Amino acid sequence: MTRTGARRNAAALCLVAAAALTGACDPSEPAGSSSPTPRTSQSSSSAVSDGKAAQAILDQAFVGRQELGSGSGALQSQLGNTLPAPDKNVLSVTFAFTCTGNGKVSFKLAVNGKNVSSAAHASTCDRSVFQQSVEVPDSGPITFEADVTGSENGGFAYAYYTEKKQVP
Structure with a gap:
């Protein structure tokens, strides 16, 4: 083999290796991109993604309901939120919560400072x-x-929805 042929083979081998490592051979992905690898610790972008995925679950479950307040994010050892007093015409509220990641969550609800056992x-x-x-x-x-x-590798979302209103 000539030197020129050996250089071409070496250059081709380097190109193939680079393409394999970066995923550049996949026409559905832009050159230089790669598939994400699973991580054991949660980055802030994946935490936002987990929270958005959980929020989508609630959005699909409560289509058309008036939302009074909501939130989402990465699971953490303690979560909580207080919804300020709803309008005077609201008689009852539905609290909804979902989470991903196979953890376990224990809830307590209170209305006007009194636990709802x-x-x-x-x-x-x-x-x-x-x-x-x-x-x-x-x-x-x-x-x-x-x-x-x-x-705690997962996300959560919660929302408060108007359930019953006083008829004028």
């Missing part, structure tokens, strides 16, 4: 939706607190 619940983060109706007899905040155990 029937709303205490434990759930697995398997994309199912936990929902609880709470009466709002007086104008006051609605609070949820959640403790996460097990895996």
Whole structure:
């Protein structure tokens, strides 16, 4: 083999290796991109993605319902939120929560500072939706607190929806 032929073979081999490592041979991906690799620790971009995936679950489950407040993000050992007092004409509110990642979540709900004992619940983060109706007899905040155990590699989303309104 000539030197020129050997150089061409070496250059071709380097090109093939580079293409294999970067995924440049896949016409569906731009040159230089690669498939994401699984990570054991959660980066902020994947945490946002997990939260958005969980939010999409609630969006599909409660189409057309008036949302009073919501949030989403990466699972963490303790979660919580307080919805300020809903409008005077709101008689009850549905609290909805979902999470991914196979952790376990224990909930407590309070209305106007008083625990709603029937709303205490434990759930697995398997994309199912936990929902609880709470009466709002007086104008006051609605609070949820959640403790996460097990895996925190996942996302969560919650929302408060108007359930019943007073008819004028």
